[in-house]
Amino acid sequence: xxxxxxxxxxxxxxxxxxxxxxxxxxxxxxxxxxxxxxxxxxxxxxxxxxxxxxxxxxxxxxxxxxxxxxxxxxxxxxxxxxxxxxxxxxxxxxxxxxxxxxxxxxxxxxxxxxxxxxxxxxxxxx
Numbered sequence: 568x569x570x571x572x573x574x575x576x577x578x579x580x581x582x583x584x585x586x587x588x589x590x591x592x593x594x595x596x597x598x599x600x601x602x603x604x605x606x607x608x609x610x611x612x613x614x615x616x617x618x619x620x621x622x623x624x625x626x627x628x629x630x631x632x633x634x635x636x637x638x639x640x641x642x643x644x645x646x647x648x649x650x651x652x653x654x655x656x657x658x659x660x661x662x663x664x665x666x667x668x669x670x671x672x673x674x675x676x677x678x679x680x681x682x683x684x685x686x687x688x689x690x691x692x693x
Contacts, residue, residue, distance in 0.1 A: 572685070583653050585689060587689075588646075597667045599674075600673075601619075602618075604661070605662065617674060663683070664680035
């Protein structure tokens, strides 16, 4: 089992920044993928960023590329999402997720992730 706890959400004005943190515990050695997803009211869960736990390789969709950066600290079992130039459309609950499946080099599908945090609210006002 892997436990994930997010923190760092809050309210910010458009153009501002936030850094989300995700603390992982439990069977850390089994993790292969870590991802950030978000879900706004009435919308489906959306992929935000991915990092491969072993080598730190990252991937992000065009909607956030250049604004959001995912990183990890293996020594602390932490994953971060640095969010800059925030827009009102970035408002959502942000979730950290982990997966053990090594068949994929990049995992962007929320259905493939086994473990989820409780989420942290990010609100961006115009």
